Amino acid sequence: MTALDRDAGRTSGSAGALVGRVVVWLVFALLFAYMTVQAAGNLVSVSHRVDEFNAFLGNDPTAGSLRRSVPWLWLVLDIAIAPVAFFVALWVTRRARVSVTLAVFLVAFAAAGALWLDLQLFVPRLLDF
Amino acid sequence: MSTAPPEHDDDDALSWGDADDATHVDAAHNPVAVRERAGRDTDAPETSGALIGFGVFGGLSLLYTVAWLLTASTAYVAGVDAVLSGFVDVLRFLSIVAPALWFAVVLWVARGRRTRTRLLWMLLGAVVLFPWPFLMTRSFG
Numbered sequence: 001m002t003a004l005d006r007d008a009g010r011t012s013g014s015a016g017a018l019v020g021r022v023v024v025w026l027v028f029a030l031l032f033a034y035m036t037v038q039a040a041g042n043l044v045s046v047s048h049r050v051d052e053f054n055a056f057l058g059n060d061p062t063a064g065s066l067r068r069s070v071p072w073l074w075l076v077l078d079i080a081i082a083p084v085a086f087f088v089a090l091w092v093t094r095r096a097r098v099s100v101t102l103a104v105f106l107v108a109f110a111a112a113g114a115l116w117l118d119l120q121l122f123v124p125r126l127l128d129f
Numbered sequence: 130m131s132t133a134p135p136e137h138d139d140d141d142a143l144s145w146g147d148a149d150d151a152t153h154v155d156a157a158h159n160p161v162a163v164r165e166r167a168g169r170d171t172d173a174p175e176t177s178g179a180l181i182g183f184g185v186f187g188g189l190s191l192l193y194t195v196a197w198l199l200t201a202s203t204a205y206v207a208g209v210d211a212v213l214s215g216f217v218d219v220l221r222f223l224s225i226v227a228p229a230l231w232f233a234v235v236l237w238v239a240r241g242r243r244t245r246t247r248l249l250w251m252l253l254g255a256v257v258l259f260p261w262p263f264l265m266t267r268s269f270g
Contacts, residue, residue, distance in 0.1 A: 034216065035216075038213060038216075092238075096238070100237075100238050103234045103237070103238065104234060104238060106223075106230065106234075107227070107230050107231050107234045109223065110220075110223035110224065110226065110227035110230055110231075111227055111231065111254070111257050111258060113219075113220035113223050113224055113227070114197070114220070114223070114224035114227050114257070114258050115257060116220065117203075117205050117217070117220055117221070117224055117262065118261045118262060120205040120206060120217075121203065121205055121261070121262050121265055121266075122261065122265065125265065
């Protein structure tokens with residue numbers, strides 16, 4: 001094998017690794033994007049339900065303690081989870097092999113999913129109506 | 130009588146001098162300039178402190194896994210389409226394996242890093258993956 005052949009093999013190998021990493025990035029970008037879209041939909045629906053509930057109570061002064069406020073902090077955090085997890089995984093794997101990239105993105109997606117499930121359970125409990 | 134001016138090569142202005150010059154300092158061999166952050170020899174045995182730390186976080190990840198497993202039947206969403214329902218089921222499974230997966234991936238990916246770095250990543254995992262649904266769906270006392 002000549003040096004030229006070795007260089008060509010190394011180039012095709014690194015190109016293959018790059019393609020593999022790009023595929024991992026794209027697949028997980030779609031999954032994280034879906035999670036973000038669902039979180040954004042959650043924000044819209046929860047704020048709408050809170051508004052409807054408060055409108056139902058009307059201006060009755062005795063119903064003041066029943067009024068609810070939109071938990072913006074938790075809803076925005078819900079939206080931020082997936083992008084933050086994606087970019088942290090991207091930063092960690094910026095010079096990593098395909099196998100490491102896949103493992104890190106899987107862990108990032110699992111962790112983001114666990115946090116997302118936490119909030120799916122926590123936000124309705126805050127509202128309690 | 131006139132003397133010819135000495136010839137100057139313009140490139141001399143861009144040179145730091147000859148390597149044979151006694152005052153020449155080669156940056157590549159400058160011990161200050163090329164000092165690298167001390168890495169860990171991957172073949173070297175772990176210290177006792179590192180083993181204790183990994184043992185603590187390994188045990189914690191197993192406890193977290195059990196806690197997430199016990200809340201596997203929790204209804205996180207209701208009245209949603211099949212795609213979101215399937216997505217939540219996947220997340221449900223991943224949240225169960227996430228603590229052990231995080232621990233294993235930190236040990237594998239950061240094996241050449243310092244012990245403190247690996248323990249910090251494990252601490253981050255312990256914070257992020259805390260099984261809140263286990264506490265929220267159960268009453269103690």
